[in-house]
Amino acid sequence: MNNEYVMQLQNIRKEYPGVVALKNVSLEIKKGEILALIGENGAGKSTLIKTCSGAVIPTSGKIMINGKEFSSMTPQLASENGIAIIYQEFNNVGGLSAAENLFLGHPIKKGFLIDKVAMEKEAEKAFKQLNINIDPKVLVKDLTVGYQQMIEIAKAIQQDAQVLVMDEPSAPLTTAEVESMFKVVELLRAKGVSIIYISHRLDEIFRLSDRIVVLRDGEYIKTLTTKDTHVEELIQLMVGRELNETYPPRNSCIDKNKVVLELNKVCGNGDRDISFKLHKGEILGLGGLVGAGRTELAQIIFGAAKKESGQIIFNNKEIDPKTPREAIDIGIALVPEDRKRHGALLQTSVKNNINMPIYKRISRLSVIDSKKEYEIAKKYKEELVIKTPNLNQIVKNLSGGNQQKVILGKWLAANSELIIFDEPTRGIDVGAKYEIYKLINHLVENGKTILLISSEMEELMGMSDRIIVLAEGNITGELRREEFDQTSIMRLASAMKEVKIKNENTGS
């Protein structure tokens, strides 16, 4: 064995009923390097890295760690051999403190008792080593996702990981949090830790990685040296074709005379005095930092959170939906951001999920028209290119990005007049993103109206007709298309202090 490599995956194959997730994929990682793993949704990235931890047992192939050969791993073996993984949807225990999470499974003890003080002290040291500022006593559920992830990283280091695998670590983070995460990752590389980094964001891949492995459809495609390649080449290798534009063209069809949604000084769920108008056929972007109150606002409109005061006018009628069901029935849909918690019923089939909001419509005397049910599911599977062996597949078994597409399909099938998209392309690959943008365009061209929440500035500017920016639950500004520019949006997104001062001066 070549000692240059800390870990080698050789000819890994993984078969599921009806799906070959990995077809003899090999990959090797050197000491102290950041190896990026890229590919479209469903390419097999998560499955591949799960074989290193024993979460997935390969059908065939072998895993070499420091010259030792394994045909499959167990979580125990992985941890003994210095392999740590931060999963796409990572799990920590919210009700425990940061220190307790860090030592989860192997607490420091004094006799028979858990030594809380010693753990807090050690945790403080561990966080300091990574230059992260977390109070060891704080409950994990009170921390932002960014800090929760830092604890996961610290945990891996605490367990002396030689190889740290990170599956889309930046997806749930804010821009500032991503920066801090990068710093920690770079620090670890400098200490000789090897890192496998999975991401759909190519700018991150260029910023961080030394080498890049591309997968497509469960197959190994190529390994590249980062400094010798470029975005177009990567996209071509991932997608298997060239992609010329990021945002598809749209025929603007805004009907200025028809206001579909009007908010008048709406307060509640942490938001204050939100007023705006949204016209038929318009895409209104909602910009702001994570935590600015955009999702909270969407929840109020969708009946998922309580409005305290103000008015919501939908098609010239004041509405006050108390539940999402009410909102759906009057023609409002919300495609939520956190697919695991709100969106798909993970344990049921693709077909079931897509038809969920419309069962009433496709049933007669409580009997579901199964032909219609099948056709509708098939239509959206094809339109959204959902990668699944069949429509009866359980959604949980689809790749992360394909789960997101099922949720999109569900809301498209509902045929609502106003659709609120909350981070619609998070975790979705470049090719599929383009398809989703085309779909959004198709919706407005057919008279639908859209409220688009996105933390990806490019996406917000590429897709919206108009953008309003929120900060700390207040609207801080509005930009027309010709005024779109990254700096202005950022400035408004962090403009809260000024607004507060203004409010104080006006006595409100």
Ligand SMILES: Nc1ncnc2c1ncn2[C@@H]1O[C@H](COP(=O)(O)OP(=O)(O)OP(=O)(O)O)[C@@H](O)[C@H]1O
């Ligand atoms: N438990 C399972 N049962 C059946 N099929 C599965 C299972 N887990 C994964 N698959 C299938 O294996 C393929 C690879 O999925 P994987 O999650 O590895 O993709 P990925 O590259 O991580 O995608 P994403 O970017 O969307 O996260 C997909 O077609 C998926 O549907």
Ligand SMILES: [Mg+2]
């Ligand atoms: Mg994945």
